[in-house]
Amino acid sequence: MQKSTVGMKTLTLKRLALVGCAAAVALCGCSRQSASITLAGSTAFQPFAEKLAEQYMAAHPDIGITVQGGGSAVGIQSALSGAAQIGMADLLELPAEAQALTSVVVARDGIALVVHPANPVTNLALAQARAIFSGTLRNWKDVGGADQPITVVSREAGSGTRASFEKLIGVVKLSPDALVQDSSGTIRETVINDQRAVGYLSHGLVNDKLKMLQVDDQECSTDKVIAGTYSLVRPIFLLTKGAPEGLAKAFIGYILSTNGQQCIQRNGLIPAQ
Amino acid sequence: MKARAEKLAQRILLVIALSAISSLILIALFIFKEGTPIMVKMGLRRFLFSSEWEPQAGLFGIYPMIVASLWVTLGAMLIGAPLGIAGAIFLNEFVPKTVLRIVKPAIELLAGIPSVVYGFIGVMVLAPLIRNHLGGPGLSILAAAVILGVMILPTVISISTDAIGAVPNSYREGALALGATRWQAVHMVILKAARSGIIASIILAMGRAIGETMAVIMVAGNTVKLPHSVLNSARTLTATIAFEMASATGRHREALFAIGVVLFVIIMLLNSFATVILRGRTTRA
Numbered sequence: 001m002q003k004s005t006v007g008m009k010t011l012t013l014k015r016l017a018l019v020g021c022a023a024a025v026a027l028c029g030c031s032r033q034s035a036s037i038t039l040a041g042s043t044a045f046q047p048f049a050e051k052l053a054e055q056y057m058a059a060h061p062d063i064g065i066t067v068q069g070g071g072s073a074v075g076i077q078s079a080l081s082g083a084a085q086i087g088m089a090d091l092l093e094l095p096a097e098a099q100a101l102t103s104v105v106v107a108r109d110g111i112a113l114v115v116h117p118a119n120p121v122t123n124l125a126l127a128q129a130r131a132i133f134s135g136t137l138r139n140w141k142d143v144g145g146a147d148q149p150i151t152v153v154s155r156e157a158g159s160g161t162r163a164s165f166e167k168l169i170g171v172v173k174l175s176p177d178a179l180v181q182d183s184s185g186t187i188r189e190t191v192i193n194d195q196r197a198v199g200y201l202s203h204g205l206v207n208d209k210l211k212m213l214q215v216d217d218q219e220c221s222t223d224k225v226i227a228g229t230y231s232l233v234r235p236i237f238l239l240t241k242g243a244p245e246g247l248a249k250a251f252i253g254y255i256l257s258t259n260g261q262q263c264i265q266r267n268g269l270i271p272a273q
Numbered sequence: 274m275k276a277r278a279e280k281l282a283q284r285i286l287l288v289i290a291l292s293a294i295s296s297l298i299l300i301a302l303f304i305f306k307e308g309t310p311i312m313v314k315m316g317l318r319r320f321l322f323s324s325e326w327e328p329q330a331g332l333f334g335i336y337p338m339i340v341a342s343l344w345v346t347l348g349a350m351l352i353g354a355p356l357g358i359a360g361a362i363f364l365n366e367f368v369p370k371t372v373l374r375i376v377k378p379a380i381e382l383l384a385g386i387p388s389v390v391y392g393f394i395g396v397m398v399l400a401p402l403i404r405n406h407l408g409g410p411g412l413s414i415l416a417a418a419v420i421l422g423v424m425i426l427p428t429v430i431s432i433s434t435d436a437i438g439a440v441p442n443s444y445r446e447g448a449l450a451l452g453a454t455r456w457q458a459v460h461m462v463i464l465k466a467a468r469s470g471i472i473a474s475i476i477l478a479m480g481r482a483i484g485e486t487m488a489v490i491m492v493a494g495n496t497v498k499l500p501h502s503v504l505n506s507a508r509t510l511t512a513t514i515a516f517e518m519a520s521a522t523g524r525h526r527e528a529l530f531a532i533g534v535v536l537f538v539i540i541m542l543l544n545s546f547a548t549v550i551l552r553g554r555t556t557r558a
Binding site: 070071072073074077151156157158159176177178179180181182186189190193194196197 | 329400401404410411412490491495497498515516517519520521522
């Protein structure tokens with residue numbers, strides 16, 4: 001009796017493996033279409049890429065473009081592995097492993113320092129911002145605000161926005177007391193709900209419930225970024241393995257065209273040139 | 274013919290059952306395979322008990338997260354367990370059965386609310402309350418504990434009411450006949466008889482609290498620092514995995530799997546405790 005059940009178990013295990021293989025084959029079979037590409041990476045550029053893809057697909061109905069998020073690190077990884085034809089990254093400098101990829105800057109993005117609208121502070125010197133985010137300057141009264149502690153709100157390690165921001169303002173090590181949030185949206189909600197908070201996010205994602213701080217007396221606006229006077233600016237890269245070909249080349253060409261760049265500007269990003 | 278059909282049905286069911294179990298085994302194998310190398314390389318003690326978590330610098334000490342997870346879970350139990358047990362006693366002993374039949378399913382509905390909704394309420398309502406009345410950044414261990422305390426109520430109440438309901442009526446009648454008041458009958462007889470079920474409910478709820486991720490990420494503030502007060506913000510084990518999985522590579526990724534191993538072990542221990550206690554009840558009854 002015992003022997004027979006053991007035999008049955010191995011048999012069913014084999015069957016199980018067979019079913020698994022069949023399912024895997026089926027999945028692989030239908031995920032690849034003949035005329036489709038995938039973009040993956042930067043969550044900051046994702047909404048813009050989706051809009052651009054929508055417009056491009058409206059003009060070319062036979063083509064499918066899928067846009068996925070995941071963050072800049074995922075963008076680089078998936079371009080390297082071929083999981084996505086185009087990777088998106090919003091880093092100030094591409095890391096060493098991305099040197100193997102062909103990169104093109106398709107837009108620029110100002111990083112805005114944001115506080116609660118009730119906060120009387122309107123301007124921070126770059127050095128003050130650095131001190132706040134490093135955790136050495138801890139009270140708003142030291143920068144002309146009310147006598148209350150500063151709550152620093154940062155993105156998670158691995159975020160392109162955080163990597164760029166820290167490099168731009170020169171923070172070597174983030175304050176250990178900083179709150180950490182995993183998306184621009186939650187940074188926004190945290191700052192909207194806390195009068196003591198200061199955070200940073202992409203200029204295109206700031207809404208009217210937040211107050212943007214000037215940095216070194218320069219406000220974060222499209223004009224100031226184009227003029228080069230606002231300093232917290234990072235490029236947005238599209239990455240391909242080797243020179244872009246076929247559909248990927250056509251889509252990147254579309255993004256860099258006048259139409260594409262206008263769409264980018266209309267939605268709050270800054271054109272590449 | 275009939276026998277063959279019977280056998281076929283049996284085999285099909287066996288395949289289905291095995292696939293459920295094998296997924297558990299595969300998950301366990303995978304987590305341990307990915308997570309144990311770094312624990313061995315670093316030394317288990319350094320991994321578990323050093324406080325420096327700086328993946329970029331190659332430092333992986335998860336002590337602050339273990340402490341944060343324990344504080345948050347303990348806080349949730351302090352809030353959720355008394356409320357839940359009191360609720361279960363009330364529903365079983367002090368109101369008519371019809372109320373129980375309406376209220377219990379309603380409470381179980383709480384379990385169906387997505388955790389992101391709990392988190393949202395925590396961010397919008399609870400965190401500002403804590404910040405304005407108690408100080409600190411608001412997004413804190415206390416906020417996470419309160420939210421989790423509410424989230425575990427359905428688990429505690431539903432298992433505890435079942436346990437209390439299973440106490441034979443003769444116990445109640447006996448106690449009352451001996452001149453005990455209703456409350457004396459509850460705390461001297463019924464709670465004692467239902468003890469194992471109630472403890473099991475608390476342990477299962479603890480497993481839920483320690484594994485909860487989304488709501489905790491939203492309200493705990495996620496600072497990687499050893500907390501000194503319940504008003505500090507802190508990052509739990511689960512939050513760390515959720516935050517960093519997307520961007521982690523190499524040893525950092527291994528370290529996240531090692532956190533998974535730690536969680537896996539904690540939850541396995543809790544669940545086995547609960548099973549043993551529940552089994553103890555059925556054999557004694």
